[in-house]
Amino acid sequence: xFKVNENYLKLPGSYLFxxxxxxxxxxxxxxxxxxDRIIRLGIGDVTQPLAPxxxxxxxxxxxxxxxxxxxxxxxxxxxxxxxxxxxxKNDYQGRGCDIAADExxxxxxxxCDCSNIQEIFSEDSKIAVCDPVYPVxxxxxxxxxxxGDWNPQxxxxxxxxxxxxxxENHFSPEFPKETPDLIYLCYPNNPTGATLTKAQLQGWxxxxxxxxxxxxxxxxxxxxxxxxxxxxxxxxxDGARTCAIEFRSFSKNAGFTGxxxxxxxxxxxxxxxxxxxxxxWARRHxxxxxxxxxxxxxxxxxxxxxxxxxxxxEQVAYYMKNxxxxxxxxxxxxxxxxxGVNAPYIWLKTPEGMNSWEFFDHLLETAxxxxxxxxxxxxxxxxxxxxxxxxxxxxxxxxxxRIKRM
Amino acid sequence: xFKVNENYLKLPGSYLFxxxxxxxxxxxxxxxxxxDRIIRLGIGDVTQPLAPxxxxxxxxxxxxxxxxxxxxxxxxxxxxxxxxxxxxKNDYQGRGCDIAADExxxxxxxxCDCSNIQEIFSEDSKIAVCDPVYPVxxxxxxxxxxxGDWNPQxxxxxxxxxxxxxxENHFSPEFPKETPDLIYLCYPNNPTGATLTKAQLQGWxxxxxxxxxxxxxxxxxxxxxxxxxxxxxxxxxDGARTCAIEFRSFSKNAGFTGxxxxxxxxxxxxxxxxxxxxxxWARRHxxxxxxxxxxxxxxxxxxxxxxxxxxxxEQVAYYMKNxxxxxxxxxxxxxxxxxGVNAPYIWLKTPEGMNSWEFFDHLLETAxxxxxxxxxxxxxxxxxxxxxxxxxxxxxxxxxxRIKRM
Numbered sequence: 183x184f185k186v187n188e189n190y191l192k193l194p195g196s197y198l199f200x201x202x203x204x205x206x207x208x209x210x211x212x213x214x215x216x217x218d219r220i221i222r223l224g225i226g227d228v229t230q231p232l233a234p235x236x237x238x239x240x241x242x243x244x245x246x247x248x249x250x251x252x253x254x255x256x257x258x259x260x261x262x263x264x265x266x267x268x269x270x271k272n273d274y275q276g277r278g279c280d281i282a283a284d285e286x287x288x289x290x291x292x293x294c295d296c297s298n299i300q301e302i303f304s305e306d307s308k309i310a311v312c313d314p315v316y317p318v319x320x321x322x323x324x325x326x327x328x329x330g331d332w333n334p335q336x337x338x339x340x341x342x343x344x345x346x347x348x349x350e351n352h353f354s355p356e357f358p359k360e361t362p363d364l365i366y367l368c369y370p371n372n373p374t375g376a377t378l379t380k381a382q383l384q385g386w387x388x389x390x391x392x393x394x395x396x397x398x399x400x401x402x403x404x405x406x407x408x409x410x411x412x413x414x415x416x417x418x419x420d421g422a423r424t425c426a427i428e429f430r431s432f433s434k435n436a437g438f439t440g441x442x443x444x445x446x447x448x449x450x451x452x453x454x455x456x457x458x459x460x461x462x463w464a465r466r467h468x469x470x471x472x473x474x475x476x477x478x479x480x481x482x483x484x485x486x487x488x489x490x491x492x493x494x495x496e497q498v499a500y501y502m503k504n505x506x507x508x509x510x511x512x513x514x515x516x517x518x519x520x521x522g523v524n525a526p527y528i529w530l531k532t533p534e535g536m537n538s539w540e541f542f543d544h545l546l547e548t549a550x551x552x553x554x555x556x557x558x559x560x561x562x563x564x565x566x567x568x569x570x571x572x573x574x575x576x577x578x579x580x581x582x583x584r585i586k587r588m
Numbered sequence: 589x590f591k592v593n594e595n596y597l598k599l600p601g602s603y604l605f606x607x608x609x610x611x612x613x614x615x616x617x618x619x620x621x622x623x624d625r626i627i628r629l630g631i632g633d634v635t636q637p638l639a640p641x642x643x644x645x646x647x648x649x650x651x652x653x654x655x656x657x658x659x660x661x662x663x664x665x666x667x668x669x670x671x672x673x674x675x676x677k678n679d680y681q682g683r684g685c686d687i688a689a690d691e692x693x694x695x696x697x698x699x700c701d702c703s704n705i706q707e708i709f710s711e712d713s714k715i716a717v718c719d720p721v722y723p724v725x726x727x728x729x730x731x732x733x734x735x736g737d738w739n740p741q742x743x744x745x746x747x748x749x750x751x752x753x754x755x756e757n758h759f760s761p762e763f764p765k766e767t768p769d770l771i772y773l774c775y776p777n778n779p780t781g782a783t784l785t786k787a788q789l790q791g792w793x794x795x796x797x798x799x800x801x802x803x804x805x806x807x808x809x810x811x812x813x814x815x816x817x818x819x820x821x822x823x824x825x826d827g828a829r830t831c832a833i834e835f836r837s838f839s840k841n842a843g844f845t846g847x848x849x850x851x852x853x854x855x856x857x858x859x860x861x862x863x864x865x866x867x868x869w870a871r872r873h874x875x876x877x878x879x880x881x882x883x884x885x886x887x888x889x890x891x892x893x894x895x896x897x898x899x900x901x902e903q904v905a906y907y908m909k910n911x912x913x914x915x916x917x918x919x920x921x922x923x924x925x926x927x928g929v930n931a932p933y934i935w936l937k938t939p940e941g942m943n944s945w946e947f948f949d950h951l952l953e954t955a956x957x958x959x960x961x962x963x964x965x966x967x968x969x970x971x972x973x974x975x976x977x978x979x980x981x982x983x984x985x986x987x988x989x990r991i992k993r994m
Contacts, residue, residue, distance in 0.1 A: 183800030184769040185710035186860045190868050193875075200665070200874055227661035237654040240883070241647060247847070248643040250980075255633035255845040259606070290696055290848075290878070297876035301731065304591035321875045325707065363590040394589030440653070440660040440882045442696075454592045462596050468606055469599075469727045470703040472696070475884060476846045477646070574656075 189327040194334070198317050198558040199225050205542070206552055216550055221581040223508075223569045224552040226372065226526070228437040230500060230574075232481075233493035236436065239484035243477035257473030260464060261288025261445070265479045268486040269445060273404075273430065279417035285449050285460065287467055288482070290474050292402050292431035292444040296366075297322035298470075299398055299427065299446070302462040303364060310343035310362035312355050314373055314556055314563030316400070319366040337561045346562040347374060349531075353520065354378060361393045368400035370407060373559045373568040374529045375521015377412045383419050390425040396452070396459070397426040402444075405435030405498050407524045423449035427459065434526065434572075436485045436494055443474055443482045501526050504578040505571035511582035512569075526571040529556070541567050549584035595733040600740070604723050604964040605631050611948070612958055622956055627987040629914075629975045630958040632778070632932070634843040636906060636980075638887075639899035642842065645890035649883035663879030666870060667694025667851070671885045674892040675851060679810075679836065685823035691855055691866065693873055694888070696880050698808050698837035698850040702772075703728035704876075705804060705833065705852070708868040709770060716749035716768035718761050720779055720962055720969030722806070725772040743967045752968040753780060755937075759926065760784060767799045774806035776813060779965045779974040780935045781927015783818045789825050796831040802858070802865070803832040808850075811841030811904050813930045829855040833865065840932065840978075842891045842900055849880055849888045907932050910984040911977035917988035918975075932977040935962070947973050955990035 195201060202224050210217045232240075246252035260266070266283040274281035289295050297318050300307070307328060311319050320342060323329045330341025338344055343362050345355035353376035367386060369378050378386075390397045399416040407414055416426045428447040432438035448460040474482075484490045509522040518531040532541040538555035545551050545567075556566030573581070601607060608630050616623045638646075652658035666672070672689040680687035695701050703724050706713070713734060717725050726748060729735045736747025744750055749768050751761035759782035773792060775784050784792075796803045805822040813820055822832045834853040838844035854866045880888075890896045915928040924937040938947040944961035951957050951973075962972030979987070 184713060184802050184860060186863050186865070186868060187708050187710055190708065190871060191863065193871065225662070229656070229659070229661070231656045231659040232653045234654070237650060240650040240653070244643060244646040244650060247638045247646070248640070250635070250637045253635070253637040253843075253846075255635070255843075256631070257846055293878045294876060302593050302596065304593055305733075307590060318875060325872070325875070327711070396590050437659075437661075439662045440879075442878060442881045454590060457592050457597065459592070462592060465596060465599065466731070469724060469731070470700060472699045472848060473846075475848045475881065477883075478881060 187325070189325050192329070192332050193321060193324050194332050198554070201558070202552065202554065206546070209546055219550045220552060221550065221573060221577045222552045223573050223578070223581055224554045226434070226570050226572055227439050228434065228572045230437055230497050232437055232441070233490060233497060235484045235487055235490035235493055236481050239480050240477055243480035247477060254476035257476055257479065259468045259471070259473060261286065261474065262476070262479045265482050268483055272486045274415060274417060277414060277418065279415055280423065281417055281447055281449065285447055287446045287448065287463060288474050288479060289444050289446060289471070290442040291433065292400065292429045293318055295429050295444060295446045296398070296400060298466065299463075300326055300328065300364070302459060302466060303396075307363040308341070308343065308360070309364045309366065310345055310358050311366045312347050312368070312371070313344040313561060314347065314559030314566070315366065316368060316372050317559065319398075344560065344562070347371070347376065348562055349518075349520070352376065354382060357389050362395050364398055365390060365395050366398045366400070368402070370403040370412070370525035371527075372403065372525075373527055373554065373556065373563065375523070375525035375527040377407070377409070377524045379411050380413045380418060383413050383416060387416065387419040387422050387425060391421050395425065399426050399428045401428055402431040403434055403525050404430065405494070406502065406526050408502065409524055412524050417447070423451045425452065427452065432482055432485060435498065437497060438481075441478055441481060443478050500575065501571045504573060504575055507575075507578050507582055508569050508571060511586060515586045522571065528569045528571070530567050530569070532556075532565050532567050538564055538567055545585070548588050549581065551581045551584060593731070595731050598735070598738050599727060599730050600738050604960070607964070608958065608960065612952070615952055625956045626958060627956065627979060627983045628958045629979050629984070629987055630960045632840070632976050632978055633845050634840065634978045636843055636903050638843055638847070639896060639903060641893055641896035641899055642887050642890045645886050646883055649886035653883060660882035663882055663885065665874045665877070665879060667692065667880065668882070668885045671888050674889055678892045680821065680823060680853075683820060683824065685821055686829065687823055687853055687855065691853055693852045693854065693869060694880050694885060695850050695852060695877070696848040697839065698806065698835045699724055701835050701850060701852045702804070702806060704872070705869075706732055706734065706770070708865060708872060709802075713769040714747070714749065714766070715770045715772065716751055716764050717772045718753045718774070718777070719750040719967060720753065720965030720972070721772065722774060722778050723965065725804075743963075750966065750968070753777070753782065754968055755924075755926070758782065760788060763795050768801050770804055771796060771801050772804045772806070774808070776809040776818070776931035777933075778809065778931075779933055779960065779962065779969065781929070781931035781933040783813070783815070783930045785817050786819045786824060789819050789822060793822065793825040793828050793831060797827050801831065805832050805834045807834055808837040809840055809931050810836065811900070812908065812932050814908065815930055818930050823853070829857045831858065833858065838888055838891060841904065843903060844887075847884055847887060849884050906981065907977045910979060910981055913981075913984050913988055914975050914977060917992060921992045928977065934975045934977070936973050936975070938962075938971050938973050944970055944973055951991070954994050955987065957987045957990060
C-alpha cells in the first residue's frame with residue numbers, strides 16, 4: 183500500500199500568501215460592495231506593464247517560433263548562451279566580479295531555484311534562516327524532512343536555526359551559536375527591506391568559509407539598491423566563490439512575475455571534497471527541468487539592452503517613489519517604519535496591543551488595504567507588518583491616506 | 589562542514605541525451621565537413637514551427653502584457669481557470685471521463701512533473717518501471733534515495749522493480765512479482781512506440797486498486813493515437829480515479845518543446861487514509877512553483893480552439909507521415925521494426941552482432957544519422973534502437989535512404 187511523504191504533513195497551515203488570498207476572498211464575499219475599494223499592498227506582485235523593449239523582443243521571438251527556419255525546440259539545459267553571456271557581463275563582470283557565463287543556470291524563477299537547491303545537499307544538513315524570512319526556504323526543507331518538528335508554541339521547527347532580525351540588531355542577524363551547513367540570506371531583505379553593508383556581507387562570507395557552510399544568497403531585490411556601500415551581489419566579497427550560491431530573479435527588476443525567468447549562480451570552485459555543486463545542479467537541471475521558454479529568454483536578453491535598461495530604471499524609480507510615499511506617510515502618521523530605501527518593502531511595527539494578524543484584519547476592515555502580517559514570516563516577525571511598493575502610484579497614495587485616517 | 593546529497597553520485601554517467609549530444613559534438617569536431625550532413629532523429633524534439641493559431645494567441649497575450657489594464661502578474665498557483673477549463677472539457681469530459689478543471693495542475697512541462705511527483709510519496713516507496721523506460725522516472729527516484737544502488741553488471745538499481753518490455757511480450761509488461769507502491773506507465777510508449785489496449789490498461793487499473801499502488805501515467809504522446817481501442821487517457825478505465833495520476837504535455841501535440849507547457853491530473857478521490865494526493869501536490873505547487881507564464885497559458889488555450897485543433901491535426905499528420913517513411917523504409921531494408929503507428933517513435937532491432945551503442949556509432953559514422961541507443965533506456969533496451977518521426981519530411985526521407993544504402 184502506497185504511503186505519502188509525511189514531512190508534508192508537518193507544514194502548519196497553508197502557504198502564507200494562499201492564506202491571505204483566502205482571507206481577502208472571504209472579506210469581499212461578505213462585503214461585495216467594497217470589492218473594488220480594496221488596495222493590495224500584500225503580495226509582492228508588480229503592477230506596471232512590461233517595458234516596450236521587452237514587448238518588442240517578445241513579439242520578435244514569437245515570430246521566430248512561427249517560421250521553420252527560426253523555430254526553437256528544446257532549449258539548452260542550462261539556458262541559452264545569448265542570455266547567460268549578457269547576465270555574466272552586466273550583473274557580474276561589469277561589477278568586477280569573477281563569474282563566467284557557464285556558472286549561470288537560467289530557470290523559470292528564483293522561487294523554484296530557492297526551493298529546489300536544498301535537494302543537492304545531504305538530508306542531515308542543518309539550515310539557518312533569518313527570522314522573519316521568506317517562507318519558501320523553510321517550507322522546502324520541511325518537505326525534504328530536514329526541519330524536524332513544528333512547535334506550535336514557539337512557532338519554530340525543532341531542527342532549524344532561526345537568526346532573529348529585529349529593530350534591536352537593525353534587522354542584521356548575528357552569527358548563530360550552533361554551526362549551520364546551509365545559511366539562507368536575502369539582501370536587500372524580504373520582508374524587512376533591510377540591507378547589509380559590504381563589510382557585513384564580507385563577514386558572513388568569511389564566517390561561511392571558516393565553518394564550512396554554504397551561503398544561499400537570494401538577491402532578488404538587487405535592482406532596488408539606491409545607496410552606496412550596499413553590495414549588489416555576494417561575489418563582490420572576497421572568498422564568495424568557495425562558499426556562496428546566488429539566486430536572481432527578473433520578477434522585480436523587470437516586472438516578470440507573470441513571465442517567469444530567473445537564474446542561479448554556482449561558481450565552479452564551490453566543492454565538497456571532489457564533488458562540485460555546479461555539477462550536481464547541472465545534473466538536476468538536465469534530469470528534472472527542460473529549460474525556460476525561448477521567447478522568455480529573449481525577453482530576458484532585452485532587459486540588458488540599452489533601451490531595456492533605460493526603461494527599467496524608470497520602472498524601478500516608479501516603485502521606489504511608492505516606497506517613499508509609504509515610508510514617509512506612515513512615519514508622519516506616527517508608525518515606526520524601516521526598509522523602503524534599498525528595497526521595495528516597508529516594514530512597520532504594528533500599533534501597541536495589536537499583533538500582526540490583528541493589524542491585518544484591522545487594515546483590511548478599516549482601510550480596505552491588504553498587507554502581509556509579519557508573523558507569517560516567522561516568530562520574530564510578530565508585531566510587524568509588511569507593505570509593498572508594487573502597487574500603482576495612485577492606489578499607493580490612496581492607501582496611505584486611508585491608513586492616516588484610521 | 590556541509591555535505592552533498594550522496595544519492596546524486598549513484599547516477600551512472602550523465603543524462604542519456606546529454607551523452608548523445610556530446611558524442612555528436614565530438615564527431616562533428618573530428619569531421620567538420622560532415623557537420624551539415626548530420627540528420628538528427630535521436631532526441632524527441634519537434635521541427636515544425638508553431639501553428640498560426642498559436643502564434644496569433646501569443647502575439648495577443650504579449651500585447652496584453654504591455655498595457656497596464658491587461659497586464660498579468662503572478663499566475664494562480666495551479667494554472668489559469670481559462671486553460672484548466674478547456675483541458676477538462678476537451679481532453680476528459682469530451683471523452684466521457686469524469687475529471688474536473690480543479691483536478692488539473694498546469695505546469696511548465698511533463699518532464700518536471702514526472703520527476704517531481706515522487707516527492708509527495710514516502711521515501712521508502714517501491715517503484716516499478718517498464719524496461720526500457722524514459723530515464724527521468726528512475727533518475728528522479730535515484731536522486732531522492734529511493735532506488736538503492738547501481739549494479740554496473742546488470743545495469744539496474746537494486747531497489748527498483750524493472751518490468752521487461754520485449755518483442756516476446758509485445759512490449760507490454762506483466763504484473764511484477766513483488767508488489768510496488770508506484771508504477772510508472774507511459775502509453776503510447778516512449779521509447780518503444782507500443783500501446784496498451786483499453787482492456788490491458790483496465791487490467792493495470794484493477795491491479796493497482798487491488799494492491800494499493802498508484803499508477804503514474806505518462807500520456808505525453810496521446811495525440812499520435814490513430815487506432816481504435818487505444819485509450820487516450822487512463823481515466824477511460826473504471827476505478828482510475830482512486831489509483832492514477834496522469835501527466836500530459838503540449839510538447840508533442842502542439843510543438844511546445846521550446847515553449848514549455850504541460851499539466852498533471854490528480855483526482856480528488858486519490859488518497860492515503862485521509863490525506864489526498866491532490867492537496868499534497870497543491871501544496872508543492874504553492875510552495876515550490878510560481879505558475880506557467882500567462883502568455884504561454886494563452887498559447888495553450890489556443891491549442892483547443894477550432895483553428896488550433898485543425899492546424900495541429902495537420903502537424904501531427906505530418907510527423908506520422910515521417911513515422912510511416914521510417915517504419916516502411918526500415919522494414920523494406922530488412923530491419924525488425926515496431927511502433928510508429930500510434931506513436932512518433934520507431935523501435936528497431938539492431939543488426940546481428942551489434943549492440944545499441946555500436947549501432948549508434950555505425951549509424952552516425954556511415955549514414956550521419958543520429959538515433960537513440962535502446963540500452964540508454966534500460967537493460968531490456970539493449971539490442972534495440974529508437975528513431976523519431978519529429979524531423980522534417982525531406983530529412984527523414986533522406987535519412988532512410990542513407991540507412992537503406994548502409
